[in-house]
Amino acid sequence: MPERHPWVWAVLYFPYGLTFGFPAVALGYLGSKAGVPVSAIAGVVGMSFLAAGWKFVWAPVGDYTLSRKRWYVLAAAMTSAGLVLLTVVPFSVRTVPLVSLIVLLTSIAGTFLAFATEGLMVHNTLPASRGRAAGWFQSGNQFGQTAGGGAGLWLMGHMPSPWMGGVALACIVCACALVLRRLNEPPRAAPGASVRDRALDAWRHLAALVRSRPGRIGLILAILPIGTGAAQFLFGSLAPEWRVSADTVSLVLGLGGGSAIVAGCFAGGMLADRARKPTAYALACGLGLVACLTMAVSPRTPAGYALATLFYTFALGMSTVAFTALVLAIIGHTAAATKINLYFALNTLFSFGMLRVAGWAHDGWGSSGMLYTEALTGAAALVVFALLAGRVTGAQLAEEH
Secondary structure: OOOOOOOOHHHHHHHHHHHHHHHHHHHHHHHHHHHOHHHHHHHHHHHHHHHHHHHHHHHHHHHOOHHHHHHHHHHHHHHHHHHHHHOOOOOOOOOOEEEEEEEHHHHHHHHHHHHHHHHHHHHOOOOOHHHHHHHHHHHHHHHHHHHHHHHHHHHHHOOOHHHHHHOOOOOOOOHHHHHHHHHOOOOOOOOOOOHHHHHHHHHHHHHHHOOOOOHHHHHHHOOOOOOOOOHHHHHHHHHHHHHOHHHHHHHHHHHHHHHHHHHHHHHHHHHHHOOOOHHHHHHHHHHHHHHHHHHHOOOOOOOHHHHHHHHHHHHHHHHHHHEEEEEHHHHOOHHHHHHHHHHHHHHHHHHHHHHHHHHHHHHHHHHHHHHHHHHHHHHHHHHHHHHHOOOOHHHHHHHHH
């Protein structure tokens, strides 16, 4: 199998990141300006985490029904429709339930886009270059969460009507599907089998993975509250406390944050290809804790906001890619979307928990208290990680699966 251009994974995964980034950056900032409490904004943003946290349940649909490419096109269309709706409905205290529902449905559509990309990546990459592939893959995701969200806020503020910004984002999402023609479609799993038999096949592969020693340890590592990047999803809401304007938020969390997190993704990919996978993840998460403390003590000025958030997003990019490389070393090739999303889902669910904790901590103790809470929780989890990670190496994972 020839190696594919790794940049395609960034393009294909960008829209999935946008389903997190647009609520976090654009809606977060607009909601804060409209007087929506940060804890309520965290709940709205958390709808993206809720969908991602349970996506392994319906991942077999993506593994065993339509082709990967067809699922991608269909999911891109549904995600685009959801983004347009989010620019039509004004975000206020009164509309929080409706906006939450739209974010949830848009994010569910985005999960099928993710299934398609993950299945294509596993089939079109070689094991020796999975770290580099993971770097490009997560750079698209994280660029969507940062630059994509910032671009959405800028478009809503500078186009004649907010819905036009949504249409522009929808066009970008649909354009990402154009690179599908560069990829080989994986063979259909269990061709000719019934839907029931296909679902059972996916769950058999998943059960075998969970019963294995590396699989069990990987599950424990996935649920630890480190590398969650919880504060990132509230950066738009925190901006007024640093006296940052909407245009500055768009620039810092958009182009600046996108560049920083892509750099972090590439750094994480190189680290994951050169070090033991658990070691690479621990180092990246440790840097993230330092970044969290740096933001807590940063001066409440636009410059302080910019430097602290850029450092935080760089570290988050590293930890996200290191975790992805660890998961890719575990899952093997069969039922790829089902298995990979079990780990991603558990990691996301506990990230959602940290996001809600961050929102409550902010309402109770302010921004610094929130950041210290995240740092202390992460430090405790990192100790547990170090005790567990020594029992398995990335090389052993790859050999056993």
